[in-house]
Amino acid sequence: MSQLRRDYKKCERIIKKNSKTFYKAFSMLTNEDKKNAVYAVYAYCRYADDIIDQSNDLAALNQLKKELDDFVRNEEVNNFIFRALLDVRKKFYQDFDFKPFYDMLEGQYMDLNFKPINSLEELRNYATKVASSVGMMLTPILAPNGNKEKLDLVSYHLGVGMQITNILRDIGEDYKINRIYLPSDLMSKYNYKISDLAIGLINDDFMNLFNEIAFTAKTHYRIALENMDVFPKEERQILTYALVLYREIIDVIIENGYDVFSRKQSVSEMRKIKLIKEYTINE
Numbered sequence: 001m002s003q004l005r006r007d008y009k010k011c012e013r014i015i016k017k018n019s020k021t022f023y024k025a026f027s028m029l030t031n032e033d034k035k036n037a038v039y040a041v042y043a044y045c046r047y048a049d050d051i052i053d054q055s056n057d058l059a060a061l062n063q064l065k066k067e068l069d070d071f072v073r074n075e076e077v078n079n080f081i082f083r084a085l086l087d088v089r090k091k092f093y094q095d096f097d098f099k100p101f102y103d104m105l106e107g108q109y110m111d112l113n114f115k116p117i118n119s120l121e122e123l124r125n126y127a128t129k130v131a132s133s134v135g136m137m138l139t140p141i142l143a144p145n146g147n148k149e150k151l152d153l154v155s156y157h158l159g160v161g162m163q164i165t166n167i168l169r170d171i172g173e174d175y176k177i178n179r180i181y182l183p184s185d186l187m188s189k190y191n192y193k194i195s196d197l198a199i200g201l202i203n204d205d206f207m208n209l210f211n212e213i214a215f216t217a218k219t220h221y222r223i224a225l226e227n228m229d230v231f232p233k234e235e236r237q238i239l240t241y242a243l244v245l246y247r248e249i250i251d252v253i254i255e256n257g258y259d260v261f262s263r264k265q266s267v268s269e270m271r272k273i274k275l276i277k278e279y280t281i282n283e
């Protein structure tokens, strides 16, 4: 097996291990080059995220930024992620502005110097760095000829919708590492305190707070869905699956009594299969 194939295989193992939803959706791509490219982008993002979530390692994040600088300057970066990304670059990133790759790192620096989030607007700003950026990395692969403005719009809304979902699902886990992504102005509005969060209190105030944030996420999902026609048919189908599977986490949480404290909520395999059937576009 060539080194490049082995590099892509490693990237595939990373997405497969870390995100059931995204692997389920993107592994449906029939174009091998596109599929591998998505896996390489995922591996880059996962690596950046893990450096911070697992070890708060500033030196490693600085090193990754340096590697990205070298890569962008066309200097050799000899590790499996950048070797794979070099191939992605040749195939999909002609004239590409690597800003989304930098945005992802900026989002990780924000987590490292964590500052309380005061409003939905600040939350959206954070989500733009860590999730809409992923959309902007993926759209040149998924829709090389699509209208850039519309692709950016979908990246923005789908990224923000997914990131808010992720934040709602991980409220308990994040609190344990001193990260509160719930906007403080909304916490005040619903009279839900940090001391409530500390004991995992699920009361009417919490449910109202959760519902308002969930409603925001669903609005972003709706706008993304309304603009999916910017993608070619197969990619549109696959992204629609990714969207509805991820969005479903919100409903699962609500059905389970808003419990985001005692376990990580997820969509069952059976429910995923049902959603895939329901959202298959028959033309």
Ligand SMILES: CC(C)=CCC/C(C)=C/CC/C(C)=C/COP(=O)(O)OP(=O)(O)O
Binding pocket: 018, 019, 020, 021, 022, 131, 132, 134, 135, 136, 138, 139, 154, 155, 158, 159, 162, 163, 164, 166, 239
């Ligand atoms: C236009 C376009 C392609 C937009 C999509 C952008 C996109 C995929 C953003 C990622 C958002 C997100 C919260 C990922 C969590 O990943 P994770 O690995 O933590 O996953 P998990 O929640 O399944 O654990």
